[in-house]
Amino acid sequence: MSIQIYNSLSKKLEDLVPLSGKTIRMYSCGVTVYDKCHLGHARSLYIFDVIRRYLKFRGYDVYFVRNITDIDDKIINRANDLGKTSEEVSTQNIKDYYDDMNRLGVEKADIEPRATENIAEMIKYISTLIADGYAYESQGDVYFNVRKFPDYGKLSGQSVEHMREAVRIDKGDKKHDPLDFALWKKSKEGEPFWDSPWGAGRPGWHIECSCMSLKHLQCETLDIHAGGRDLIFPHHENEIAQSEAYTKKPFAKYWIHHGLLTIDGQKMAKSLGNFITVEDALKKYPVDDVKIFFLMSAYGSAIDFTQEKMLEAHKAIERFDILFWKASHILEKYSTLKMISVDFVERHKADFIAAMDDDFNTPKALAALFNFLAETNRFIESQQENPQFADTVYTAVETIESLGREVLGLFLREPQIKLSPDEEQLLQARTLARQNKDFKKADELRDALKAKGIIVEDTKDGQTWRFA
Numbered sequence: 001m002s003i004q005i006y007n008s009l010s011k012k013l014e015d016l017v018p019l020s021g022k023t024i025r026m027y028s029c030g031v032t033v034y035d036k037c038h039l040g041h042a043r044s045l046y047i048f049d050v051i052r053r054y055l056k057f058r059g060y061d062v063y064f065v066r067n068i069t070d071i072d073d074k075i076i077n078r079a080n081d082l083g084k085t086s087e088e089v090s091t092q093n094i095k096d097y098y099d100d101m102n103r104l105g106v107e108k109a110d111i112e113p114r115a116t117e118n119i120a121e122m123i124k125y126i127s128t129l130i131a132d133g134y135a136y137e138s139q140g141d142v143y144f145n146v147r148k149f150p151d152y153g154k155l156s157g158q159s160v161e162h163m164r165e166a167v168r169i170d171k172g173d174k175k176h177d178p179l180d181f182a183l184w185k186k187s188k189e190g191e192p193f194w195d196s197p198w199g200a201g202r203p204g205w206h207i208e209c210s211c212m213s214l215k216h217l218q219c220e221t222l223d224i225h226a227g228g229r230d231l232i233f234p235h236h237e238n239e240i241a242q243s244e245a246y247t248k249k250p251f252a253k254y255w256i257h258h259g260l261l262t263i264d265g266q267k268m269a270k271s272l273g274n275f276i277t278v279e280d281a282l283k284k285y286p287v288d289d290v291k292i293f294f295l296m297s298a299y300g301s302a303i304d305f306t307q308e309k310m311l312e313a314h315k316a317i318e319r320f321d322i323l324f325w326k327a328s329h330i331l332e333k334y335s336t337l338k339m340i341s342v343d344f345v346e347r348h349k350a351d352f353i354a355a356m357d358d359d360f361n362t363p364k365a366l367a368a369l370f371n372f373l374a375e376t377n378r379f380i381e382s383q384q385e386n387p388q389f390a391d392t393v394y395t396a397v398e399t400i401e402s403l404g405r406e407v408l409g410l411f412l413r414e415p416q417i418k419l420s421p422d423e424e425q426l427l428q429a430r431t432l433a434r435q436n437k438d439f440k441k442a443d444e445l446r447d448a449l450k451a452k453g454i455i456v457e458d459t460k461d462g463q464t465w466r467f468a
Contacts, residue, residue: 001354001357002015002016002017002357003015003016003055003058003356003357004016004357004358004359005224005254005256005359005360006256006300006359007254007255007256008155008232008255008256008257009154009155009252009254009255011157013359014254016254018060018223019219019221019223019253022059022060022061023060023061023063023223024055024060024061024062024063024223024224025063025065025217025219025222025223025224026048026051026052026055026062026063026064026065026222026223026224026225026226027064027065027066027067027209027213027217027222027224027225027226027252028044028048028064028065028066028109028225028226028227029066029067029209029226029227029228029231029235030066030067030068030069030109030112031068031069031093031097032069032072032074032075032205033068033069033070033075033089033090033093033094033097034072034074034075034077034078034089034090034093035078035093036093036096036097036100036277036278036279037096037097037100037277037278038268038275038276038277038278039261039263039268039276039277039278039281039290039305040228040260040261040268041100041278042100042104042278042281042290042294043258043261043294043303044227044228044258045100045101045104045106046104046106046291046294046409047258047294047299048066048226048258049106049107049409050295050360050362050407050408050409051226051256051299051360052064052107053406053407053408053409054356054360054407057406057407058353058357063110063217064109064110065109065110065111065112065113065212065213065216065217066109066112067112067113067114067115067208067209067212067213068094068097068112068113068114068115069115069205069208070090070094070114070115070116071086071090071115071116071192071202071203072205075089075090076191076192085192086191086192087192090116094114096279099279100277100278100279103278103279103282103287104278104282104287104290104291105287105409105412105413106409111216113212113215113216115203115208115212118208118211118212118215119194119202119203121211121212121215122203122207122208122211123184123194123196123197123203125207125210125211125242125246126142126183126184126196126203126207127197128246129144129183129242129245129246130142132245132246133145133148134148134149134242134245134246135183135242136176137198138174138175138176139174139186140186140198140199140200140201141174141182141184141185141186141198141201142182142183142184142198143174143175143176143180143181143182143183144180144181144182144183144238144241144242144245145176145177145180146160146177146179146180146181146241147160147177147179148245149241149244149245151240151241151244152179152237152241153237154240155232155233155236155237155240155255156232156233156237158233160179163179181204181206181234181238182204182206183203183204183206183207183242184196184198184201184202184203184204184207185201185202185203185204186198186199186200186201187200187201187202205235206234206235206238206239206242207242209235209239210239210242210243210246210251213225214243214247220247220249221247221249221250221251221252221253222251222252222253223252223253223254224252224253224254224255224256225239225251225252225254225255225256226255226256226257226258227257227258228257228258228260229257229258229259229260229300230260231257232257236255239251240252256299256300257300258299258300259297259298259299259300259301259302259303260302260303261302261303261304261305262302262303262304262305263276263304263305263306264304264305264306265304276305285310285314286314286317287412287413288317288410288411288413289310289313289314289317290310290313291408291409291410292313292316292317292366292410293305293309293310293313294362295362295363295365295366295408296309296312296313296316296362296363296366297362297363298359298361298362298363299360299362300359316366316370317410319370319373320373320400320404320410320411323373323376323377323397323400324397324401325464326377326380326464327380327393327394327397329464330380330390330393331390331393331394331397333390334390337390337391337394338391338394339391339394339395339398340388340391340392340395342392342395342396344372344375344376344379344396345372345392345395345396345399348368348369348371348372348375348399349372349399349403351368351371351372352365352368352369352372352403352407354368355367355368356407362408365407365408369400369403369404372396372399372400373400376393376396376397376400379392379393379396380393419454423449423452423454426445426448426449426452427449427454427456427463427465429445430442430445430446430449430456430463431462431463433445434458434463449465
């Protein structure tokens with residue numbers, strides 16, 4: 001079965017057929033570095049990392065580019081507020097951005113170009129659009145003439161006339177039409193600038209992505225262009241217009257968009273006091289809890305961040321932890337283990353792949369993993385006399401862990417596996433208390449261990465423990 005993707009351009013599911021063999025050229029709009037990354041950015045970074053991981057898992061050669069916007073009105077305004085230069089603001093926030101990616105366990109793109117490193121190419125790009133009649137200079141600014149591009153609105157599904165009703169042209173505006181958008185902006189006094197044929201200025205936001213995606217992916221049509229649903233209009237619509245006017249070819253074959261993140265039903269905003277940075281979120285929640293929370297919703301849907309959902313995510317990841325610890329205690333008794341062919345392992349793996357093939361359906365893929373986990377637990381409880389017991393447990397757990405790590409980016413942090421001397425003494429004391437039938441003391445010691453992050457369970461074979 002081939003992978004199917006919901007294409008925002010065609011508004012339907014389509015088979016993934018790369019433009020060139022097994023090579024996929026993928027581009028995602030990255031961060032504008034005027035502040036630290038928040039949970040909405042984390043969802044974007046993570047979900048496109050999962051999609052890239054899965055495409056590689058399925059045998060594609062993925063070449064991935066994600067840009068960094070390091071010159072923008074927001075950056076300039078933030079620099080003015082802080083009494084710093086734009087470069088100082090962007091440099092610090094780029095460092096914080098990479099720190100956040102490391103915390104999330106999200107891999108860098110193959111290339112992460114900065115806008116300021118590609119100004120010369122953008123100037124050439126804009127010059128070509130002017131020469132071809134798609135753009136015009138006006139008092140030091142350059143604008144794209146939307147009326148010159150007949151297909152404008154094909155991604156958002158809006159007609160030019162409908163869009164024009166929603167905007168107005170102000171007296172003295174430099175644009176010929178209110179829908180025309182800036183390719184080059186004349187710099188105001190004290191702002192960063194680069195020399196150009198139209199005077200000192202800087203590129204508009206939209207031109208950055210068109211120029212850097214085609215330049216660094218070394219093509220004229222992308223296989224996949226990815227981004228948030230909030231970017232469909234005007235950003236992605238404008239990218240299509242200027243790119244196809246420039247190359248005379250389709251800009252991207254597939255457009256995929258993730259849904260937005262709210263917090264307790266409200267849009268995340270500093271003014272509402274619900275702006276959660278990645279750094280702060282990961283101080284409160286383990287990274288795998290955050291990832292499971294994202295995976296529980298289809299990437300294209302909106303998602304609401306609540307304490308209840310984070311508790312649900314934590315309980316879900318605990319089910320994996322319990323199985324891994326249980327298996328580790330079983331398998332440590334065996335000197336040799338090998339991967340073998342197991343029917344239920346292959347069946348659940350196939351279910352996982354079928355879910356991911358269906359437009360990267362992570363809720364369904366998670367369900368497949370939990371069904372896999374449940375059957376592995378049943379096997380452990382009922383098949384201990386099976387001559388292939390150890391190899392089957394090993395094969396099942398290795399497969400679950402591999403799918404979680406390789407495709408979903410889970411279980412990347414090395415687990416704590418050793419007890420401290422104090423913790424060992426508490427466990428020994430509890431064992432002795434139960435032997436002496438001092439159950440009140442045993443319960444007190446269980447609570448003390450739980451406070452240290454150690455979960456103690458009593459089974460027919462005696463006391464077992466695991467790290468929470």
